[in-house]
Amino acid sequence: MDKKVKIYSTPTCPFCMMSKKFLKENNIDFEDIDVSTDQAKAQEMVQKSGQMAVPVIDIDGEIIVGFDKEKIRKTLGL
Amino acid sequence: MMFDLIIIGAGPAGITASVYAARKKMNFLVITKDIGGQAAWSGDIENYTGYQFITGSELAGKFEEHMRKYSIELKENEEVIELKRKDRGVWVKTDKGAYEAKTAVIASGKRSRELGVPGELEFKNRGLTYCATCDGPLFAEKDVAVIGGGNSALDAALQLIQIAKHIYLINITSALTGDAIMREKVRESKKVSILNSTRVTAVLGERMVSGIKIKREDKEETLPVEGVFVEIGLIPNSEFAKELEKNELGEIRVNCRSETNIPGIFAAGDVTDVPAKQIIVAAGEGAKAALGAFGYLAQHR
Numbered sequence: 580m581d582k583k584v585k586i587y588s589t590p591t592c593p594f595c596m597m598s599k600k601f602l603k604e605n606n607i608d609f610e611d612i613d614v615s616t617d618q619a620k621a622q623e624m625v626q627k628s629g630q631m632a633v634p635v636i637d638i639d640g641e642i643i644v645g646f647d648k649e650k651i652r653k654t655l656g657l
Numbered sequence: 658m659m660f661d662l663i664i665i666g667a668g669p670a671g672i673t674a675s676v677y678a679a680r681k682k683m684n685f686l687v688i689t690k691d692i693g694g695q696a697a698w699s700g701d702i703e704n705y706t707g708y709q710f711i712t713g714s715e716l717a718g719k720f721e722e723h724m725r726k727y728s729i730e731l732k733e734n735e736e737v738i739e740l741k742r743k744d745r746g747v748w749v750k751t752d753k754g755a756y757e758a759k760t761a762v763i764a765s766g767k768r769s770r771e772l773g774v775p776g777e778l779e780f781k782n783r784g785l786t787y788c789a790t791c792d793g794p795l796f797a798e799k800d801v802a803v804i805g806g807g808n809s810a811l812d813a814a815l816q817l818i819q820i821a822k823h824i825y826l827i828n829i830t831s832a833l834t835g836d837a838i839m840r841e842k843v844r845e846s847k848k849v850s851i852l853n854s855t856r857v858t859a860v861l862g863e864r865m866v867s868g869i870k871i872k873r874e875d876k877e878e879t880l881p882v883e884g885v886f887v888e889i890g891l892i893p894n895s896e897f898a899k900e901l902e903k904n905e906l907g908e909i910r911v912n913c914r915s916e917t918n919i920p921g922i923f924a925a926g927d928v929t930d931v932p933a934k935q936i937i938v939a940a941g942e943g944a945k946a947a948l949g950a951f952g953y954l955a956q957h958r
Contacts, residue, residue: 589791589792589793589794589795590794591700591790591791591793591794592788592790592791592792593693593697593698593713593714593717593790593791594791595791596714597693597697597714600718614794614795615794615795615797615820618797621794621795621797625795625865629783629864630782630783631782631783631784631786631792631795631796631865631884632782632786632791632792632795633791633792633795644782648733648734649734
């Protein structure tokens with residue numbers, strides 16, 4: 580079953596780029612949300628994660644803050 | 658399993674060392690917390706020969722690609738806790754295991770210095786950050802404080818001018834340091850208030866940061882800000898190597914052959930006392946250290 584993946588990111592953040600690269604390399608489709616241009620989405624991200632830091636990765640409601648490769652792998656069952 | 662070489666770190670120095678070790682067909686292991694190191698965090702790079710312009714994450718990506726071209730043994734997300742001499746080789750303990758080798762290259766780099774005030778840990782990623790490039794855009798139209806007075810603080814302040822409502826630059830010394838061009842730009846901006854001779858004594862808030870406590874000329878006051886950007890320099894990741902000689906900054910002392918005070922243990926890049934902290938210098942030092950380890954093995958076989 581495919582999981583729904585969203586990534587809240589900013590264009591300049593290295594760990595956001597690494598996270599997206601990692602997802603792409605593993606053929607995971609994801610929605611990329613640029614929180615630098617969308618304040619409402621930025622608020623949504625802070626609500627979900629309780630933190631003010633990017634990237635935040637939402638995998639079917641499970642929230643991962645930062646580029647935590649092992650956690651992403653585990654949550655996606657890679 | 659006894660390796661020929663253990664490389665600690667995979668920034669520009671560690672990655673270059675691993676490329677050289679792979680090409681010398683050494684039997685080696687790379688242990689690292691992350692890949693790319695500080696280079697991955699850098700913004701625009703315009704002084705790495707061959708690239709007139711490249712971003713830090715792109716350059717780090719190319720380094721990683723180059724390293725992975727060789728089938729090397731790589732322990733990622735693993736932190737070295739202790740390194741010491743054992744018999745005629747090296748013993749390395751990490752948060753996940755222990756390893757032995759005949760030689761080592763320490764290329765563990767530097768990390769952001771912390772303020773060491775109450776509230777700092779509690780509010781990390783809750784308004785307090787060490788990466789303006791990453792998290793800056795989350796503070797649109799908010800009042801923020803940048804702590805520091807050197808180049809990285811000025812760089813953060815300049816980035817935030819485009820984003821935040823107002824920026825307080827909190828500098829512990831009596832005048833800003835850093836490049837003149839950047840100082841000028843910061844001074845010219847109406848969005849920045851520079852507070853010299855001022856120290857931060859606490860980070861305040863409930864769930865998120867709501868302010869900082871500052872002290873100037875023995876007077877304490879509270880500054881209401883929602884963002885705190887800590888840019889007070891870097892410290893070397895050298896604590897695990899207790900037997901090695903270091904300078905007063907904690908940087909590992911090396912000679913022009915990248916040798917430390919212990920035979921068979923080499924060091925390279927920003928963790929060492931080599932003066933120029935540059936990506937290209939770190940890469941070059943990494944090559945020297947790997948070749949040094951190779952030569953040492955040839956002599957002591």
